[in-house]
Amino acid sequence: MGNSPAQRPSGAAAASEFAIELIKINKSFGPVHANKDIDLAIRRGSVHGIVGENGAGKSTLMSILYGFYTADSGEIRVDGTTHAITDSRHALALGIGMVHQHFMLVDNFSILENVVLGVEDNALLGPSLTRARKELVRLAKEYRLDVDPDAIIEDVSVGTQQRVEILKALYRGADVLILDEPTGVLTPSEADDLFRVLKELRDQGKTIILITHKLREIMAITDYVSVMRQGEMVATLKTSETDPGAIAELMVGRRVLLEVDKGPATPGEVFLSVENLVVKDDLGITRVKDVSFTVRSGEIVGIAGVAGNGQSELLESVSGMRDQSSGVVSLKGKPLSLEGDDGAHRAREAGLAHVPEDRQRMGLVTAFEEWENAILGYQDDPAYGKGWILDIDAARAKARERIAQFDIRPANERLKTANFSGGNQQKIVLAREMSSNPDVLIVGQPTRGVDIGAIEFIHNQIIKMRDAGKAILLVSVELDEIRSLADRILVMFDGHIVGEADPATATEGELGLMMAGISEKTAPAPKAAEGKTK
Incomplete structure (x- = not known):
């Protein structure tokens, strides 16, 4: 088996009150000075958040700590001892693990096989799996990370997959866990469960470094927060002694309006109508299942849901980028012909504009x-x-x-x-x-990877379009964004629209239940669950 948590001193046995110290770290990529004399000390047994705009240097800094990059200059101390971390294996040997934003799991392997993959004892896999099973059960029990070792990865929820990534790191002996945007693919209830797990790990003596752009999460889970701007470390604060507005101002160097400033919607005529839409993905699997809804002029309709529940295929079909199996999409009462390679061109000519989810691949x-x-x-x-x-x-x-x-x-x-x-x-x-x-604007993930200052600007532009009488269909995995911008919320689960909610009254818990497909609003008959506005 790989390194065990018991093999490395932690807590009182460790040499320093700091699990990690980064001292005068510098890293350049050509003319870009990504990290400039960075000093950062992470207290043992704490949850430490790192925030900053795109290009602030936080990912580069953590990549240096995990061995993906080598610093041009500076010093890294682990448990008070200086180390030159050469690669991720070296980092793991020092007790530093990383849970990536995009999980590193083999879909058709079991949870147990994924955990042991790469750290097998020898060529005889049987004994390795037997010993690993015992260790996995022990870790799962100790940190309340309940999983079925024999479950296949592709058959379990995204939240469970994230648990597996954490267990992988713990199995390899991690005392320090770096998590990169860990809630991006989770429902609110799964995010709450992750926070419970992180607190449990912290209380057991582990040290957590959390990279996130969600200030609400910083306030909810971290003990300390460090703010980076333009490659420099500008502040490290006790989370209990600051607030989201102050953190945002440190990130961008000016005051930022965190709440969307908008008046009530004044919906007019139906501009976009979707009736009984069925859409398949590239493998022929039905992803959108008999979906119907409308969007009126002067309103924003938000579609909430965990990524992978048909939202992407829905947007691609309505915008003419993907053929539909059946159904009708109408613009201002006129059915659109969206089939074929020039479907998106015909949609644009009819007055429909589209901001795709993946800007680099499709935009x-x-x-x-x-x-x-x-x-x-x-x-x-x-x-x-x-x-x-x-x-x-x-x-x-x-x-x-x-x-x-x-x-x-x-x-x-x-x-x-x-x-x-x-x-x-x-x-x-x-x-x-x-x-x-356009008459209709379809926006997929409007602020994905966007700096907090630019988020404010983009949200204001979307509101201006609504107030100018445009109909806007908005898809975002950021529930806070949906709740702030939308005048009506439709929730998608497993290709169906399973409910409709008023963002002014719906709670995060209610939306989360619908997003998880376990709400009492979920109906087996698509007609009853279409969320269509008449």
């Missing part, structure tokens, strides 16, 4: 310059020329206008889009689609 050509992406899909607009002749000067001038309007950085329309940060790539897509003056 941008990253090898193109910014101005080229700024007109992508709209290059036939008369504003950019006639027929086959493209007015490049006009297109670049329009791109500069949008760069200024949407605060896209750097302000260079000739820069390759691959060289913009993820948040600024998102702004490029939003600027293009919002500026097309």
